Structures are given as structure tokens and as C-alpha cells.
Amino acid sequence: MLVDINLLPNREKKRPLFTVTLVIFALIFILFTTALLVMYMSLKADVESAEQEYHRLVIERADLEEEVGIVQGEEIGIRLREAIDYTEGLQVPTTIFISDLNMRLPSHGYLSSYNYQNRQTGIQVQFETLEDVAAYVTELERSAFVADVQINSVHTFEHEGETNQFKVIPRYDVSLSLQADPLELRKEERSRHGMAH
The missing domain is CATH 1.20.5 (Single alpha-helices involved in coiled-coils or other helix-helix interfaces)
Structure with a gap:
């Protein structure tokens, strides 16, 4: 092996x-x-x-x-x-307001212009005497539709007749600023509309 x-x-x-x-x-x-x-x-x-x-x-x-x-x-x-x-x-109901302004004018007073803007109203009014101006302002202060009255200006002018035969009449042209009371005017407008219906 x-x-x-x-x-x-x-x-x-x-x-x-x-x-x-x-x-x-x-x-x-x-x-x-x-x-x-x-x-x-x-x-x-x-x-x-x-x-x-x-x-x-x-x-x-x-x-x-x-x-x-x-x-x-x-x-x-x-x-x-x-x-x-x-x-x-x-907005003021102007017809009511203007009617009130005209109603308070003296017999020989004339509203010659009216302007309303931003709650202020401007008017031009013609009077024969200064007493008429004072009386009108007092009447406006008593009105429920007027909150405030201010006289801006008073100018004198002469109003002549058609012919020279008449005497020259002096007049006063007054510019007023008014602040209307819209709540009272709307209340009056609603009462008038309520009567009409």
C-alpha cells in the first residue's frame, strides 16, 4: 500500500x-x-x-x-x-319748503332765486324796507322747516317805473342762507300724502 x-x-x-x-x-x-x-x-x-x-x-x-x-x-x-x-x-321736499318761504314773505316781498345744495339753501329776496327784511327773518326763525337763518348780504337798488312819471322806488336785495330741517319737512310731506289718500 x-x-x-x-x-x-x-x-x-x-x-x-x-x-x-x-x-x-x-x-x-x-x-x-x-x-x-x-x-x-x-x-x-x-x-x-x-x-x-x-x-x-x-x-x-x-x-x-x-x-x-x-x-x-x-x-x-x-x-x-x-x-x-x-x-x-x-333730500328736502322742495315744494313744501318753497311754499313756506313764499307764504312768510311780506306783501311787497319777492323771492327772486332759490338754490339748495348739501343741506344748505340759498335764497335771494327783494323787499321795500329794512323792517320787511327783519320781519321776514323773524318769520323764518319761527318756521318749523328752518333750522337756521343767516343774512349774507343786503344791497340797495332802485326800481324804476316804465315811464319817468313815476317816483323811483328803492328796494333791498337780500341774500339769505337757510338750513332746512329735513325731518320736519318729511313729516309734513307724509302728513300731506296721508291726507291725499
Whole structure:
């Protein structure tokens, strides 16, 4: 028999490079997959939380818009009421007012012009005497339709007849500023309309 003598030490076979590389890639793949799975779970929880917050904010926004709509509606209503009140204050039933101004004139007094703008009324009136001017101003102050009377100017002019046979009559041209009382005028207008119906 032959003896088998091996003088070389016994060596294990080297693992092939392919197997080591495969194991390393497998480990990297497992770590990468685990990392992706953890990130996915974290992001999924964040998305769910964000969706819940979004829905809560949408509901809160709708509630706030409703509240703002109510407040704005009230503010618009208030502004509209103020605008209506203001414009009503600017309007005066002029026929009633002019009739009252004419009725209070003395027998030889004449209303020559009338101007109404922004609650102020300007009139030009002609009188024969200064006493007539004073009496007319007193009458206007007594009127329920006039809140304030101011004389702006008084000018003298002469009114001549058609022929020179008549005596020259001096007259007074008076400019007055009046502040009408729109509430009293509207009350009078309503009472007149109530009588007509």
C-alpha cells in the first residue's frame, strides 16, 4: 500500500469573490429596504397627521368665513343704512319748503332765486324796507322747516317805473342762507300724502 503523505499544510478553499460580493449586496439591500420601510412608515404617519390638520383647518376656515360673512353683512347693512340716512338728509321736499318761504314773505316781498345744495339753501329776496327784511327773518326763525337763518348780504337798488312819471322806488336785495330741517319737512310731506289718500 501506498501511503499518501502530503507535506503541504491543509488549506481551506477560499470562498469565491462572487459569494462575498453577493452577501455584501444582500446586506446592503436588506439595510436599504429596512431604511425605506421605516421612512415610508414615518412619512405615512406624517401624511395622515397633515391630512387631519388640513381637514381641521378647512372646517375652521369655513367657520371663520361664515363669521366674517355675517360680520361683513352686518357692516354692509350698517353702512347702507348710514348712506340711506345721509341721502335722505340731503333730500328736502322742495315744494313744501318753497311754499313756506313764499307764504312768510311780506306783501311787497319777492323771492327772486332759490338754490339748495348739501343741506344748505340759498335764497335771494327783494323787499321795500329794512323792517320787511327783519320781519321776514323773524318769520323764518319761527318756521318749523328752518333750522337756521343767516343774512349774507343786503344791497340797495332802485326800481324804476316804465315811464319817468313815476317816483323811483328803492328796494333791498337780500341774500339769505337757510338750513332746512329735513325731518320736519318729511313729516309734513307724509302728513300731506296721508291726507291725499
